[in-house]
Amino acid sequence: GAGVSQSPSNKVTEKGKDVELRCDPISGHTALYWYRQSLGQGLEFLIYFQGNSAPDKSGLPSDRFSAERTGGSVSTLTIQRTQQEDSAVYLCASSPQVDKPQHFGDGTRLSIL
């Protein structure tokens, strides 16, 4: 079946612009995660959605970052007024429940000029 789908796969934008990154999780997966992977770094947790519960936003690095998940399925990560340090690969993952392995998308490579 289809895996986690992320779009766009690559995004180049100018500093100060807003960007939206999209994640389509595996159908039926109630848990959805966003991570950031900077060059040579591990994965940095950003935000977690579980069903209809309030999201865990504890990893968002600043108020320029926000995310929503509509209808318990598709999620959008928005970065406002982008800065060069936002350049990274943004990974989305989903799982059927919190103690099951996460399935990752191939990520969106974001480059801020």
Place this chain on the structure above:
Amino acid sequence: AQSVAQPEDQVNVAEGNPLTVKCTYSVSGNPYLFWYVQYPNRGLQFLLKYITGDNLVKGSYGFEAEFNKSQTSFHLKKPSALVSDSALYFCAARSGSARQLTFGSGTQLTVLP
């Protein structure tokens, strides 16, 4: 707070030789432990997990990992490395009550022909 350490940024091994990728963790209570592999320009793929039971866990592609509670380690192993095993490997952990995984910084494995 949860933490995961992968002390080696890079591991090189000759094809056919055994390989070990090291991981130590710090979580409260009983740990949930995972290994993921990442190929270039791709998301992470699940290899194996430990939640409870036998300390030796077998996973995909001939990989296994040994949970050692006294040393708080979860090293990844394979008896005979293949060139195709060359990739970036991530260890991850969480406590039973946590909802998010904490990832190590990754270890680049290179298997030399």
